[in-house]
Every structure is written in structure tokens, then in C-alpha cells.
Amino acid sequence: MTEALGTAALSVMREGVPAVRDISLSIARGSWFGLIGANGSGKTSFLRSVAGRLPVHDGTVRIDGTDRTADRAGRAAAIGYAPDAAMLPAALTARAVLGIVAGDSDQALAAIGAIADALVLTPLLDRRVGTCSAGQRQRIAIACAFAAGQDIVILDEPFNWLDPVAAYDLRHALAARVGEGLTLVTALHDLATLSGACQAGALLAEGRVAFELDAAALAGARTDPAAFEAQTIAHLRGQAAKVSASTA
Numbered sequence: 001m002t003e004a005l006g007t008a009a010l011s012v013m014r015e016g017v018p019a020v021r022d023i024s025l026s027i028a029r030g031s032w033f034g035l036i037g038a039n040g041s042g043k044t045s046f047l048r049s050v051a052g053r054l055p056v057h058d059g060t061v062r063i064d065g066t067d068r069t070a071d072r073a074g075r076a077a078a079i080g081y082a083p084d085a086a087m088l089p090a091a092l093t094a095r096a097v098l099g100i101v102a103g104d105s106d107q108a109l110a111a112i113g114a115i116a117d118a119l120v121l122t123p124l125l126d127r128r129v130g131t132c133s134a135g136q137r138q139r140i141a142i143a144c145a146f147a148a149g150q151d152i153v154i155l156d157e158p159f160n161w162l163d164p165v166a167a168y169d170l171r172h173a174l175a176a177r178v179g180e181g182l183t184l185v186t187a188l189h190d191l192a193t194l195s196g197a198c199q200a201g202a203l204l205a206e207g208r209v210a211f212e213l214d215a216a217a218l219a220g221a222r223t224d225p226a227a228f229e230a231q232t233i234a235h236l237r238g239q240a241a242k243v244s245a246s247t248a
């Protein structure tokens with residue numbers, strides 16, 4: 001496989017406390033990699049540090065095989081990342097926000113392409129973000145990740161707030177873009193998307209990789225989704241029990 005993104009012994013601190021510990025992962029170009037894990041297990045901290053939105057405490061981050069650990073701004077420029085939908089500027093229209101991300105709103109819309117149809121973006125473009133619902137803001141935030149046309153995109157729980165039709169359409173549009181060569185990394189809480197759409201993934205627990213899921217494991221999950229769900233839930237429950245025992 002050709003690696004698009006990789007980490008070696010990556011650690012990230014939040015307010016002086018380790019949130020990501022010693023994570024080494026290699027993500028193939030043109031694949032969808034899914035991260036799952038309990039609330040607080042470190043998914044957001046991992047994704048934001050890889051994407052240059054949080055500092056690396058220790059370890060390395062590679063893009064296309066080159067060590068980019070010291071180049072946080074370069075990582076942020078090379079990787080499309082959806083901002084927190086709640087933090088989008090309320091006074092601006094969606095079109096203006098996309099224009100800021102890409103430098104030009106027409107170029108942004110061209111880069112977003114068919115993802116805009118899945119997000120039903122057109123009716124939102126000239127509305128001020130502050131007048132949009134939570135799901136509509138989420139659609140604008142996801143569009144931002146594609147606006148500058150990077151071929152690596154990281155989305156943190158992209159299906160949050162989306163209605164079932166939007167979630168379905170977005171999942172298919174993302175898979176199609178991955179089929180065209182996009183490297184996509186998403187945090188997910190939805191095991192069906194992990195097994196149905198991702199080519200590889202990992203389960204995080206307490207800031208570490210508890211286990212990795214390769215193509216064979218995910219193929220098995222598609223063959224027997226009920227068994228996959230039962231095993232994964234049991235693992236997540238086991239990790240939760242360990243955390244509560246260690247803090248008791």
C-alpha cells in the first residue's frame with residue numbers, strides 16, 4: 001500500500017494531561033480509515049494533532065512518507081478538516097465562510113463537487129450561519145473540509161446532527177470520493193458505517209490503539225455484522241470497566 005498519512009509513537013497533551021499516548025498508525029492513500037472509541041478516548045485529540053490543529057507532544061506525523069511533525073502549519077494546509085460546526089462565524093453566510101477557506105467561493109464550490117449535492121448545500125449558501133439549524137451548520141462545516149481541494153480530509157464525527165437522508169447521501173458521496181483517490185479519516189460512533197464504508201480502522205481506548213481493523217477484519221464484519229457489533233461493544237464495555245476500576 002502507498003501511505004498517505006502515518007504516525008509513530010504520537011502523543012498529545014490536553015491541559016497538561018495525556019490524551020493520546022504512543023499511537024502508531026499507517027493510513028493508505030485512497031482509503032477511508034475509521035476511528036472508533038469511547039467518549040474521551042482521544043479520537044478528536046489524535047485527529048486534530050495530525051491535521052495541525054493541535055500541537056504534537058511527542059512522536060511523529062508523516063504525510064506522503066515525509067516527516068511533517070515540525071511543520072504544523074504545513075499539515076493544516078495539506079489536510080482538509082471540518083471546523084467545529086458550533087464555532088462557525090454566525091454573522092457570515094455559508095458562501096462567505098467557504099470563500100474564506102478556499103480564497104474564492106466559486107473555487108470552493110468546484111472543489112466540493114458532488115459532496116455539495118449530498119449536503120444539499122445550495123439553499124444554505126446565502127443564509128447567515130447564525131440562522132441555520134445544528135444539522136445545517138454541520139453540512140456547512142463538512143463542506144469547509146472539501147473547499148480547498150486537499151486530497152487528504154479528516155472529519156470528526158461527520159454524521160452528527162444529520163438527518164437519515166443526509167447521512168445516507170453523505171456516506172455514499174464520501175465513498176465515491178474515496179473511490180476517486182481521496183484519503184479520508186473519520187471518527188465514528190456508528191459501527192455500520194465503519195464496517196460498511198471503511199477499508200481499515202482502529203479502536204482507541206484511553207488514548208491508545210486497543211486494536212486495528214484491517215480489510216479482512218472489516219470484510220468479516222460485513223459478513224456477520226451482528227457478531228462484529230457484539231464483539232466491539234463487549235470490547236468497549238471492557239475498556240469502560242477498566243477505566244472506572246482505575247479511577248475508583
Ligand SMILES: Nc1ncnc2c1ncn2[C@@H]1O[C@H](COP(=O)(O)OP(=O)(O)OP(=O)(O)O)[C@@H](O)[C@H]1O
Nearest residue numbers: 014015018019037038039040041042043044045046
Ligand atoms: N479542551 C480540552 N481541554 C482539556 N482536556 C480536554 C479538552 N478536550 C478534550 N480533553 C480531554 O482529552 C481526552 C480526550 O478527549 P477527546 O476529545 O480527544 O476524546 P474523543 O474520543 O474525541 O471523545 P468524544 O467521543 O466524546 O468526542 C479526554 O480525557 C478529555 O477530557
